Amino acid sequence: MKVVLVDFLNAYPLYFALVNKIIDNDIEFIRKMPSVCAKMLYEKQVDVGIAPSIEYAKSDHYIIPNVCISSDYKVKSVALFLKKPLNKVKTVKLDKNSNTSVALTKILFAYKYKIGVEYTEDKADCELVIGDNALYRIEHTDEQVIDLAYEWMEFSGYPFVFALWIANKKIPTHYTDLFLKAKNWGINHLETIAEAFCDTHNYDYNKAYDYLKNNLSYDLGENKIKSLEIFFEYAYKLNLTSKKSNLHFLNE
Template structure:
């Protein structure tokens, strides 16, 4: 069997997955693992530069032969902490929004919330590096990932998009899922999911292995056990479908 190419998100929320994969002898022997930002995970699967990826759900329709291959994901049942709309003013006064280039799902989510929940019509600006300095007055910015921990508190309004979605649709939100773009050998999938399950069930070991310099260990534990939810159940699969239907319209 050729080695399976895995693209995994390089953010803190993926630490349990990373730990599980890297402590599995089978996965290490039979895989090539790369650490990427979410949008790059999607690009690699779309262009067949990876076989399995932790993919932003908004990108799933663009992936050839896409199949969700695991009962684990990156999701939230409340505040997720790391997908924020940052602003100096309330939502109804926002005129422009810079869109974080790291993830397609969060970009689609903020557009959905603007149109269908907040009922505002701001100008959307594709962001480039260091766009955060432009967030001021009536100009807001979508910020995702570990950077949200660092800069979120600088702004008067930190709008958690996961929580806003839940208020809007009364269902959890799934940010990313494990997706393949081709048939993966059954033996490999069994070992893959076994390693993912191990990582999500050994959070203390994860923290000891990948201690973060961005937040304290206590905050890290609450983030990985409360803010982020890893199980992909039927209700979350339904939420993915609802999101994708709306995403196709914005």
């Protein structure tokens, strides 16, 4: 079993216990940026992966139930950094590590802000940044920062789901059980995880812990499933996906 993992602090709680063999397993792990996780999963270079949620809507894959990377209010690490007031923004630079937040940005500009903008890879009036890069940038910027989980909550009324465990084929329940056990271990050991991250990254422990505890959540309950359905509907409406997506969970 080959599994690709998102190499951001926000994903650590889902796999820390597996990668460090706190929970015994025979899985081969690779860590990549989210957009690369999506590609590897799609090209079947791996069997399972943590991948941007929008990828599910582009595939005929399976969602592993009861687990995701989401935010119930503000996520902190998925943000627009503005050089101008929002109503003056004409160009938006996207983050090439992301797929889901790129789609979310496009949906918010089209349907919430109702501003026509040009998307670019170059310097722009406003920039989408995700993950650890966003956590660092927030510390050192005087730009206006717009939190995209908060914006989605205001727009849709639901907590946003950034990433899912996705399998590109049916896998034995033994493995889905391992992923759920790892999540449960992770959410009960956020101190250990924040500490391990700060040992290898130049980041403050209290901030890492606060981020994991208060900005992120990992259960995939009914309101988050509803949120995914609404997100996929808007993505389809905006031609970001080519089909209307029904959610298929493993072991159902």
